[in-house]
Amino acid sequence: MARSRRHLLLVEDTPQHQELMLKTLTTTHPEWSIDAFETGEDALAAARHTFYDAGILDFTLPGITGLEVGAQLRALVPDMPLVLVTARGSEKVAAQALRTGFAEYLIKEGDYLELLPLAVARAIETVEAAREREQMRKDLLRRTEELSALNAVSTAVVSSLSLQEILAEALGRTIAVLGAEAGAIYVVDAARRRASIGAQQGIDSATLALLERWVPSRTGIRRLMEDRRTITTLADIVRLESVEEYSPEELAELETFVATPLKASGVLMGVLCARPRPERPFTAAERALLAALGRPIGMAMANAQLYQQTRQQLHELEASQERLMAAARATAAQSLASGIAGEINNALTSIRGSAQMILREKGISPAIESDALRILEGCERVARLAESLTSMMAQPEGRRAPHNVNRVIQNCLERLKQSTEALGIAVITNLAPRLPTVSIEGDALEQAIMNVLINAVEAMPNGGELRITTGMEGENVFISIKDTGEGIPQENLSRIFDPDFTTRRDRGRVRGLGLGLFVTQNIVQSRGGTIGVRSEVGKGSTFTIRLPATRPSEGTPGTEFLLWSEASEEDLIRCAGLVLNPRTRQVAVGRGRIEGLTKMEARLLEVFMRHPNKVLKRAFLMKEVWETDYIGDTRTLDVHVHWLRQKIEDDPSRPRLLRTIRGIGYRFGLGPADDESLFDD
Structure with a gap:
């Protein structure tokens, strides 16, 4: 086994002893290189810029003693192996050497020169073994800390x-x-x-x-x-x-x-x-x-x-x-x-x-x-x-057109002005300026808002406060209608949008058909919006309508629709004047309008566009759309087709794309029907 090269420091003030020590050490360990000094000051000066694997120090030196030199060397390199050599051995000197950190102690008598290489090698081995144990301890501690950190991060992220x-x-x-x-x-x-x-x-x-x-x-x-x-x-x-x-x-x-x-x-x-x-x-x-x-x-x-x-x-x-x-x-x-x-x-x-x-x-x-x-x-x-x-x-008929929500609200309040003044109701409006329009047919928006306002007014027969607020929430326009009326009991909140449900009474008799809120919900939801209510008995109710804001490209005839950047050209499906992005579930209809589809509508349209001018039986459509032989009934399928038709065929000036084949299914496209392609498998 090859011996390791070592660089030693020798401090001996007697030239004869120094020469003998050098000869003995280099003879037994030729791989060692040794720097020899006669004073402790010279040795310390060299140790400040040179690393030594071990030090051999004479006890009696001119100036500072070998013990003092050893203490300063240990200050520079805390675990430096040191051997003390002295001509005057005593228990007191030996104890001082151990306290200072000397690993070996030799007395200059007899065959001490033969023992010197063994003592130096033993001191080096002892210190290196201690170093290895300390490194192993540090490695184990570091590994424990790493595993603890890894466990802490894993626990934190899964919590x-x-x-x-x-x-x-x-x-x-x-x-x-x-x-x-x-x-x-x-x-x-x-x-x-x-x-x-x-x-x-x-x-x-x-x-x-x-x-x-x-x-x-x-x-x-x-x-x-x-x-x-x-x-x-x-x-x-x-x-x-x-x-x-x-x-x-x-x-x-x-x-x-x-x-x-x-x-x-x-x-x-x-x-x-x-x-x-x-x-x-x-x-x-x-x-x-x-x-x-x-x-x-x-x-x-x-x-x-x-x-x-x-x-x-x-x-x-x-x-x-x-x-x-x-x-x-x-x-x-x-x-x-x-x-x-x-x-x-x-x-x-x-x-x-x-x-x-x-x-x-x-x-x-x-x-x-x-x-x-x-x-x-x-x-x-x-x-x-x-x-x-x-x-x-x-259902309101006609083509959808952009409507100014604030203007519709003001028209409704004008129609209710006589009633609110007669009942002593204070009307407070907080209408957001420069509010985007909403796309809706005819008077549908006015009908929906009017139904909620009438309910609010009738909930305050002894006067109160009616507060109407508009604004934007993400891509939706919201309309908040708050009253300080009687409020709605908790058990009735889940039923207020049902047809024929009403709590209006006149002299103990039920009044009204209970259709106002039902009609409003039908109008709002069929146009991609939502309506919600919060109420507390004795404090009043707040109805909030949310409708999608008109996109800048909607209702701008003659402007080509922009293809969305999330899809590459080959990802888009084109057929009969429509462009479908099946991933984002958006369909570009004609010129200047992009509609968002539900997941079911997008899947249904994709099947239609991939089989143009072919008669598709209901069983085939249900299997393709739901990916199973049978889920729900044909009425559910017909409802989804109805909603899809509303989104892609609300322009009367364009030819119809989606036709019902009574008793069979549907056909999509502009060309002649391929009656031999009835998909029923």
């Missing part, structure tokens, strides 16, 4: 399903564990080729702006996924793209961030990066720890996004179920209203005919003539009531 909470907690713990100066976590949307900083700490605004310039390409994301390195730098990641936009100084700044990709099941979720403090670069162990921390963070990000997607799908399912229930209630109410109106008109025909026959008779008394006229007048009133009932339940 929440909120992506923002996960990112903030993970980044904070990572910076603390590594002792880093700053750090950030990118959230990567590989499908959209986007990256955004989800959390950052300790980064100044200029550096943050530099970090935010990274836009990953498909090639860059693929290369990053294929790169087997778990640790790199932000500059290396940027170099996967084009680096022409970065100056050498900016690339140097990105080089200071150590980064690791965050992956989950082979999908790139993000990038974790940290910048060490200038005076303390990351060790290899800390860089490995950074890579290890990236694994649980990537999985937690995937779980959080999956949770958010599940919640969104559940929300869409609940909204779809609510629309189905609303459509069913609307159909039932329309059928009921039409039936009632028909029966009333049938009875009125007989009554009106009898009254007219009485008036044609000659010689009737003035009293009978007056009664017959009153009967005819009453018939007319009842007929108008029946007509208003059917018109109230019917």
Whole structure:
């Protein structure tokens, strides 16, 4: 086994002894190199700029003693192996040597020169063994701290399903564990080729702006996924793209961030990066720890996004179920209203005919003539009531057009002015200026708002305060109508939008048909909006209507619609003048208008567009759309087709695209029907 090279320090003031010691040491250990000095001061001066593996010191020296030299050497190198050689051995000197830190003690007598190399080697081995034990202890402690940190980060990130909470907690713990100066976590949307900083700490605004310039390409994301390195730098990641936009100084700044990709099941979720403090670069162990921390963070990000997607799908399912229930209630109410109106008109025909026959008779008394006229007048009133009932339940017809919400509200309040003044109701409006319009047919918006306002006024028979507020919430225009009336009991809140439900009473008798709020909900929901209510008995109610704001491109004839940037040209489906983006569920209709579809509507339209001019049976459609042989009934399918038709065929000037083949199914397209292609498998 090859011996290790050592560099020793020898301090001996007697030239003869010094020469003998040098000869003995170099003869037994030729791999050792030795610097010899006669005074302690000279030895200390050399030790301040030269590292020595061990020191051999004579006790008696001119000036300071060997013990004092040893103490100062141990101050420079705390675990330096030292051997004390003295001609005057005593227990007192030996005790002082041990207290000072000398590992070996020799007396200059007999065969001490033969023992000297053994003593020096033993001192070196003892100290090196102690060093190894200390290093093992430090390694074990560091590994324990790393595992503890890894467990802490893993526990922290799995304790929440909120992506923002996960990112903030993970980044904070990572910076603390590594002792880093700053750090950030990118959230990567590989499908959209986007990256955004989800959390950052300790980064100044200029550096943050530099970090935010990274836009990953498909090639860059693929290369990053294929790169087997778990640790790199932000500059290396940027170099996967084009680096022409970065100056050498900016690339140097990105080089200071150590980064690791965050992956989950082979999908790139993000990038974790940290910048060490200038005076303390990351060790290899800390860089490995950074890579290890990236694994649980990537999985937690995937779980959080999956949770958010599940919640969104559940929300869409609940909204779809609510629309189905609303459509069913609307159909039932329309059928009921039409039936009632028909029966009333049938009875009125007989009554009106009898009254007219009485008036044609000659010689009737003035009293009978007056009664017959009153009967005819009453018939007319009842007929108008029946007509208003059917018109109230019917869907507004005509093409959608942009409506100014504030102006509609002012018109409604003007119509109610006499009632509010008579009841002593103070009307307070807070209408947002420059509010976007909403796209809706005819007087549907006025009818919806008027129904809510009438309810609010009738809830305050002894006066009160009516407050109307408008504004924007995201992409929706909201209308808040608040009254200080009687309020709605908690048990009735879930029923107030049902047809034929009313709490209006006049002298103990039920008054009204209970259709106002039902009609309002039907109008709002069928146009992609929502209506909600908060109420407290004795304090009043607040109804809030939300409707999608008109997009800048809507209602602008002659302006080509803009293709959305989230999809490439080959991802779009084109057929019969429509362009469908199946991922974002947007369909561009004609010129200047883009509609948003529900998940079911988008899937249904995609099936139609992929089979133009073919008759598609209902069984085939249900299997294609729901991906199973049978879910729900054909009535559910017909409702979805009805909603889809409303969104793509509300322009009477354009030819119809979606036709019903009675008893069979549907056909989509502008060309002649291919009657031989009945899809029923």
